[in-house]
Amino acid sequence: MTVRVGILGATGAVGQRFIQLLDDHPTFELAAVTASEASAGKTYREAAKWRVDTPIPDDVAEMEVVETDPSAVPDDVDLLFSSLPSDVAAAVEPPFLEAGYVVSSNSSNDRMAEDVPLTIPEINPDHLGLIDVQRDERGWDGALVKNPNCSTITMVPTLAALDRFGLERAHIATLQAVSGAGYSGVTSMEIIDNAIPHIGGEEEKMETESRKLLGSFDGAELSLHGADVSASCNRIPTLDGHLENVFAELSEDPSAEAVREAMHDQPSADLHSSPDQLIKVFDDSEPERPQPRLDRTYANGMGIVAGGVQTTTDGVKYNCLAHNTIRGAAGASILNGELLVEDGWI
Numbered sequence: 001m002t003v004r005v006g007i008l009g010a011t012g013a014v015g016q017r018f019i020q021l022l023d024d025h026p027t028f029e030l031a032a033v034t035a036s037e038a039s040a041g042k043t044y045r046e047a048a049k050w051r052v053d054t055p056i057p058d059d060v061a062e063m064e065v066v067e068t069d070p071s072a073v074p075d076d077v078d079l080l081f082s083s084l085p086s087d088v089a090a091a092v093e094p095p096f097l098e099a100g101y102v103v104s105s106n107s108s109n110d111r112m113a114e115d116v117p118l119t120i121p122e123i124n125p126d127h128l129g130l131i132d133v134q135r136d137e138r139g140w141d142g143a144l145v146k147n148p149n150c151s152t153i154t155m156v157p158t159l160a161a162l163d164r165f166g167l168e169r170a171h172i173a174t175l176q177a178v179s180g181a182g183y184s185g186v187t188s189m190e191i192i193d194n195a196i197p198h199i200g201g202e203e204e205k206m207e208t209e210s211r212k213l214l215g216s217f218d219g220a221e222l223s224l225h226g227a228d229v230s231a232s233c234n235r236i237p238t239l240d241g242h243l244e245n246v247f248a249e250l251s252e253d254p255s256a257e258a259v260r261e262a263m264h265d266q267p268s269a270d271l272h273s274s275p276d277q278l279i280k281v282f283d284d285s286e287p288e289r290p291q292p293r294l295d296r297t298y299a300n301g302m303g304i305v306a307g308g309v310q311t312t313t314d315g316v317k318y319n320c321l322a323h324n325t326i327r328g329a330a331g332a333s334i335l336n337g338e339l340l341v342e343d344g345w346i
């Protein structure tokens, strides 16, 4: 089966990752690339300042970039990946949905809307059922699916594994790579020889999105998970890969070994881009792992890596890591696209 796809915001940092990850995809065939008015009409090679570590695929380099408007995208495109700035996405995603397109979006607008699935296919695939609710409420034929923020997706699979011991509270401190802010997000004068203990809006996203992802859907309504989540976000001078220190309070009292086993056993999904082993867990013989430079490409950047698991007086503490522009952005949207196809929404 071939599904024709387009990318909204294809020239940006996340858009370029989409193009890299879609090259040679067994199901998705790239048929449209959009960007701002300033880029429309140019070839992709002319419009994009390419910064990914593999060359622009030849066929994409010569594609014409079109405006981000439904009339500019061919009707036979079945699925759109969106990597637009959130304010732009909030304005332009609805017309695409009204025109009947299915949109798998990275942008943070609408992630917490009650009728929008916020999905990690290995964790809460059943939340896609919200599409029926969304179509009823919004009256459109399209479907909007979101993936979470990059720092949220790094920790949620590990929290899902811990939930079998009764997750009550999680405190997280992040060490986030500069690519998460986009190419022009943090200047070299700000970040070299430095750490910045605040990332606007990020803490709230981690606190709210995680409760939605771990929540339950009864076929009509979604209930948020009851755990308290509090996050403290730090930008550090790594290029890619968010590292997080997690302190979790549990109603049960598992050993560190039982926690490592639960993480190791957390199921993956049977989708092309899912890792065979969702969470790779280092044991206490390597307490200095995971590290961004060494571990961010685990499972082609689609896996989660954990380590440093220790028990505390009221639960456990550990570290986890994921690649923020692959598992945390473009790869997450593509995986949601694969789930949409697998479940028959496309």
Ligand SMILES: NC(=O)c1ccc[n+]([C@@H]2O[C@H](COP(=O)([O-])OP(=O)(O)OC[C@H]3O[C@@H](n4cnc5c(N)ncnc54)[C@H](OP(=O)(O)O)[C@@H]3O)[C@@H](O)[C@H]2O)c1
Binding pocket: 008, 009, 010, 011, 012, 013, 014, 015, 034, 035, 036, 037, 038, 039, 040, 047, 068, 083, 084, 085, 086, 088, 106, 107, 108, 149, 150, 179, 180, 181, 182, 183, 324, 325, 328, 329
């Ligand atoms: N960077 C990450 O690690 C990361 C992780 C998770 C989620 N996200 C989210 O993903 C989205 C994209 O981030 P990014 O870092 O890729 O941003 P970016 O590098 O600034 O790229 C933005 C893209 O949107 C297009 N665009 C900008 N204004 C537009 C307009 N008015 N109409 C149509 N297209 C417009 C740009 O086209 P031109 O080239 O023509 O300007 C470009 O293709 C954001 O919502 C971000 O929060 C990013």
